Amino acid sequence: MTKSNRLSINLASHSEKGLKEINEDAVGFFVPTEDRLLEGKGIILAVADGVSSAEAGKDASETAVKRFIDDYYPTPDTWSVKHAGQKLLSNINITLFKRSHEFANEEKGYLTTFSGLVIKSRTCHLFHVGDSRAYLFRNNELKQLTRDHVASIATGRSFLARAVGMDNCLQIDYSTVDLEDNDLLLATSDGIHDFLELDKLTEILSLNISEQEKIDLLAKTAFDNGSDDNISGVIAQVNQLPNESLNDYNSKLLRLPFPPPLDPGVKLDGYKVIKELFASSRSQLYLVEDTDSGEQMVMKTPSITFEEDTGYIDRFIQEEWIGKRISSEYVVKIIEQKRPRTCLYYLMEYVHGISMDKWMKQNHFPKPKVAISIIEKIAKGLAEFHKTETIHQDLKPANILIDTHNNIKIVDFGSVFVAGLAEIFIPLEHEGVLGTATYSDPKYLLGKNTGIQGDLYALATISYELFCGKLPYGEKIEECQTAFEYDRLRYIPANEVNPVIPMWFDRTLQRGVAFDLEERYENIDEFLTDLKNPNPVYLRDDPKVTKNKSQVLFWQLLSGFWILMLILVIAMFKQG
Structure with a gap:
């Protein structure tokens, strides 16, 4: 995520005891410094108002705010914001509820209101319990985003009907707001909003002063208006929102119709079809030409067979979004649309080359230097996936293109897993297709997300095939369906x-x-290091450090320095 495309927000808070003896309110916010967390998890701000009549309101409010912020960021990346926030608050609620019952005889209860806002991408996720409040200030208009959980009695008095720690089962109000640049979000305890009319809140928020000055002025004005409660609030001023997230893509692209099969000569949105490059039961690839610039590119279209399959459509849309996040000379480039789309498709750069599976048939046992160079390039491409917390999951020779200069491009984002997305991990299915079951990590195929180690397995399998012309466990691996069947396989020494x-x-x-x-x-990186340089551990374990001339030739071709390194390693062991 480039600096110009980062979520940028100014935050400020204020909390004081006011006329009360102690401050039982708590406020907090957190802005991740890592782009990975900022993009994948977002920014948090929260306000909690401890119930003073419960005797432990201060501890309750501080616990709620601190634990919500501290525990949110370590939650699994596969959890949605909604799921993470609700689960955290439920756990906090149980903790406070149990503490209250520990002091049942002393009538000491850990109760607090809570309003937490998670700002992720272009959306604000709101979690609310009690009578603290959250507001949205946009275009000089103030809108209350929460409802007060209070109940009135006959005498005209009201009491808190819902609070964190009140019951062992917590009802949480959850909602979302689509944000715009220059929006202002405000969360307050009742020590502020009960003593300021809506017009006065709007007037102060409209002032051309800093966010800290605004929240301080809100607190002072509430106090001057007779606030007899703790006075707390937090403000978030949206300076810049990032580009569209995957959810933003979905909301727009899901409405587009599927294009029909495209014959040569057909024009779609200013792109002329030259020929069909590939077609399967799931998608089509066409070589097209931009009629304005003459640039050739590849258009990928979804198969009309899945026109009613929302899961397939989500996955297709995700492919383009993922490709735009990765920038590497070793990964196929997704081309930004210059004109509005009338159908569902996306564009990629056109690579002049052949798939690696075809290349290996034409180049049996390539020179070690060539093979190692190809492996390194694939690894560099994978590294760019991993930098964005993305796992390819279906790396195989058919998904790698090689040109005449042995440069490579990793293609196909259809099976990619992205940490932080609201999706369930789904392993590849055995469809009898050569490549999927052959190169993918068996642990992954059996339902375990092995992350980077899964991509590493695929890279190592491809490396073995480059040097051996065969697969490390033989052809029977394609037929394996269960853990028992995989356990029966044996590695074939290279x-x-x-x-x-x-x-x-x-x-x-x-x-x-x-x-x-x-x-x-x-x-x-560790795998590549040992692939390019003799690991002393492996030399030590081998009682016969071979001097076969063909092996010496292999080492010489792989690196001009390897023989010297081998001598140094042997000398080191003699000294030891």
Whole structure:
């Protein structure tokens, strides 16, 4: 996420005891410094008003605000904001409820109101319990976003009908607001809003002063108007919203119709179809030309078979969104639309090359330097996925394009998993298609999200095939459906298939494709290091440091320095 596309908000808070002996209100906010958290989790602001008659209101309000902020960011990335916020508040509620019952004989209760706002992407998620309030100030108009959970009695008095810690089952008001640049969000305890008319709130928020000056002035004015309660509030001024999120894409693109099959010569939104490049049961790829610029690109369209399948449509829309987040010379580039779309499709750069599975058939046992170079480029492409908390999950030769200069492009975002999105992890299905079951991590295929280690397994499998022309567990892996069937497979040593391969190189490949995650490399950099340089551990474990001339030739081709390194390693062990 570029600096110019970051969520930017000014925050300010104020909390004081007022005329009361102690301050039982609590306010807080948090802005992540990491772009990953800012984009994936958002910004939090909260106000809680401890119930003074419950004797433990101060502890209750501070616990609610602190735990909501502290516990929100470590929640699983697969949880939605709604799910995370509701689960956290429910847990906080149970904690306070149990504390209250510990002091049942002393009539000491841990009760508090709570209004929490999570600002993520272009949306404000609101969690509310009690009579604290949240407002939206936009275009000089103030709108209350919450409703007070109070009940009136015959004498005209009212009491709090809902609070955190009041019952073992908590009812939470949840809502969302689509934000705009220059919006202002305000959350207050009743020590402010019960003593300021709506017109006065609007007048102060309209002033051309800083956010801190505004919240301080709101507190002072409430006090001057006779506030006899604690006085607290927090303000969030939206300076800049990021570009559209996946949800924003969905809301717009879901309304677009599917395009029909496109014949050569047909024009769609200013793009002329030259030819069909690929077609499957799930999508079509067309080579098209921009009629304005003459630029050639690839248009991907969804299969009309899934026109009523909202899950498929969501996934198709997600592909474009994911591609736009990744910028690498080793990953196919998604092209920004220059004109409004009348149908559902997206555009990619046109790569002049062939898929890696075809390339390997034409280039049996490529030179080690060439093979290692290709592996490194694939790894660099994967690194860009991983920087954005994104896992490819379906890396295979058919999803890698190679041009005449052995440059590569990773393609296909259809199975990508993005941390932080509101989606359930769904493993690839066995469809009998060569590539999916062959290169994907068996743990992943059986339902476990193995993250970076899953992509590493695929990379190691491709590396093995580059040097051996075969698969590390043989062709039977394509037929495996259960954990038992995978357990029956045995790794085929690379140097049995290709005698030129030294033992340490084989050990690296074996560890890269290990089914057991404890044995497999944890990251790609470590795998590449051992692939390019003899790991002393593997040399030490091998009683026969081979001097076969073909292996020496292999090392020389792989790196001009490897023989020297080997001598240094042996010398080191002799000294030890």
